[in-house]
Amino acid sequence: MANLTNQMDCVAGATPWRLQANSWQDVGNIDTASFTVDTNGNPTAVADCDSVPFDPTVNARTTTDLTETSSGLDFELNIPETGLLNADGNAQSHVKRAVVALPAGVTINPSSAEGLGVCTPIDYANETLDSRPGAGCPNRSKIGTVDVETPLLQEHLTGSLYLAEQDDPSTPQHGVENPFDSLLALYMVIKNPKRGVIVKLAGKVEPDQKDGRITTTFDDLPQLPFSKFTLHFREGARASLVSPQACGTYITQADFVPWSAADPDNPTSAEIAHAPSQFKVTRGVGGGPCPSGGIPPFKPGLIAGTINNAAGRFSPFNARLTRNDGEQQFTNFSIKLPPGLSGKLAGVPYCPDSAIEVAKAKTGTEELANPSCPAASEVGHTLVGAGVGSIQTYVPGKVYLAGPYNGSSLSVIAITSAVAGPFDLGTVVIRQALRVNPETGEVFIDPTGSDPLPHIIKGIPTKLRDIRVYVDRPEFTINPSSCKPTSTASTVLGSGLDFSSPLDDEPVTVSTRFQAADCAALPFKPKLTLSLKGGTRRGAHPALKAFLRMNGIGEAGIARAQVTLPRSEFIENAHFDTICTRAQFKLLGGNGEACPAGSIYGFARAKTPLLDEPLEGPIFLRSSEHELPDVVASLRGQQIDVHLIGRVDSVKGQLRNTFETVPDAPVDWASFNFKGAKKGLFVNSTNLCRKPNRAEVSFDGQNGKAYDYRPAVKVKCKAKHKKQAKHKRAAR
């Protein structure tokens, strides 16, 4: 066996041999001589690099054969040593550069972030031959071990793999955080203090921005011979990697550039040694059967409800959306709140759009330290769990009320600082269009108008598993005043087979039961005053005014309202002008903006304590599926619209209007004014002053209570007043 091997870099030219000598005669004076030619005058430069063999082989596999599970990685690089051990043979070339691309599906595990540390450049510099473990790179940054077998030494060389500090884009200098100014980088420190050997290497890790596939590059490796290099990424719940989502055979591509290449920095493809290695994933999550292939299952879970379910009372509302490992990723979700569960928007300012844009540009740390949206607009917070297995990394966020978005007049915005362990992936800003069904008052997040959840951030698949939303602003969320069993429902869009493609996304609807309690404790006594203003004689067309007064929060809402007008009132056919069709009503925002002016027969206003401003808008006659057109009060506001739809019929010839469905919301007051005179829909069939004209009013409360009565319709009878005044004068 030869004791020495030549260097293998033919490009470097004649590398001088240096001899230092110290004579006994002149101790202390060391002479140095360099030789670039041998005794025969031949240059000392190496040649015939192209005849240097280079046959690396690789064995790489995840530490688990389960699908979508936290996993380490065992990576083994073998270089034949026969040439090295044979005096007449050629040793294998040393490795100049190693590029290892893990198979698609093996990605960085978000679960690994929690508790993980980083090795700063200073820490890395402090890794010396005799530094103790942790004195250089902290133990928390250690993510793997290294073992090197070299024929030069009897014992193995061992070392550690550390996670380098993430680049901070705000620092202008190159390499302040890591040599590659990258999100991810590794430091490999191999040392043997006994032998005085220390090898320190920095490797660049590049996750694919689209699918998270990881490629690691170590360049300018030292020209040292080794026969086996073993790298082990630690396994366990917080392992660095996640195994693929489906069973199958996966191939790791490893490319090695030899120092013997004609130009090691720019090797030809023929000079690069390709050493693929395959491993198999053979079992499903938790050791279960393999997924059948194709689109993974998707069975998300939903738990939602208010902390205190007392009817008509304020209470925080929490919702939690979960999914299991091996299932499709969350792409988007809507939540439809139980009917009557609403929020008090009054007094809550919007987070301005400008602030939202600022939040998007911030790092997570900056956002945590200095939230972009004003605190006054905060309505709750979030906690999002990402990763696989039993341990996830949770990142906090805040929920704010925001203004119009994607056609909705209201939105909520969740700003999550994606700061997990040592990583700061910036902010994740998800804005969701909040819609209110104008007929039922049901509040829901519209997935079509909402931002999708990110599947991958800077090349790291998020693997969102647990999304918790806490709407806990004091006196914001208010329970329904109905105690009927209902539900919170969520339609969750799964990512399908390929989370980077929306084409195979799959919606699944899940729901969770909700029921308010103690409805009987809520009072219910709405007071409706009816008056006919204008002409009182037969044939006159009075304006009808209805004024409703309630006690707002603390009183049950109206579920159904029915008003039967006095027998005296007919419909004036000649004034029965135009009807708004349902199609017209739906145009331009869907609240009757496109209805012809002639179809407006009155004006309505309503004040709820949930909003700052009263809702108001025209009263239309709108075509319906019933025999007669509906009376529709299109109550419009800056934030929400409400459509009260009244079915018109008659009972014993008396006109009757029934609001079969009334949104469950607290009301302070409401007024409905129907036009009179030439536009009057009603005509007196008798003189209103002859006798009291009584209406019949029937209210059903959301809490099951009923309140029926027969109020006298107020009429101003001038003649009667004159008579009374006359009597009074006479009495005086």
Place this chain on the structure above:
Amino acid sequence: MGTRARAAAGAVALALCLTGAALAATIQSEGLRITALAQLKPYKLPRHTPAPIAVFLAGHLQSPSGGIPPQLRALKIEVNRRGLLQSKGLAVCRIPEIQPATTSRALSQCADALIGSGQFWGNIVLPDQGAYRTQGRLLIFNGKAGKKPLILAHIFTSHPFNSSFVIPFAMKRISKGPYGTELSASLPQALGDWGYLDRIKLTLRRKYTYRGRHLSYFNAACPAPGKAKRASFALAYAEFDFAGQRPLGLTVPKTCGVRE
């Protein structure tokens, strides 16, 4: 309708059935069929001097396809010159007295001016809304607007809600031709844009006493030529103006015998 009026209407109908003299005039055009039927009682009438009569009228608008016939917008009826509408001395009803009003209220207000009664059927067709049937009572009153005589048709229905209409028929003398009186009405003004009348059944009959003389609102003579004992003649010509269609005219034939 009072007992006497009902009895008279019943008698007319019965007489028509027994004699089989009811000749229906039908015209069909552009997807519309109009059937009109008129009967007079008595059958025998004086040759020259108009005598009191009762008139039974029925009209039916149909769409042969079975759908709702087009909306009748205007109606003009020309009555044979031998017919005489006489209202002198008869109580007059004015629109405000019967509009709005139920049938009973209209009767109580203008009973003295009543000259006929019947029923109507129709459809209410609102845009983007399913059509629904409606029917109700029809009262005919002798009316006046200013100094001009009118015939007022009062319609009341309680379905789907209490509603009343008055259709005023203007009266005009025709100086030439076979017809001597023209009655005309515009329906949308009274019925609104949504009413589609498609059937009426009506009995017109009113005798009254004025200054000791027994008079009748409806009077006719039999226009038999020469010494003929009977005659076939055009009792009336009706012209219907429908929405979206050309006006349709229909002559209502009648036969009568000469009362010597």
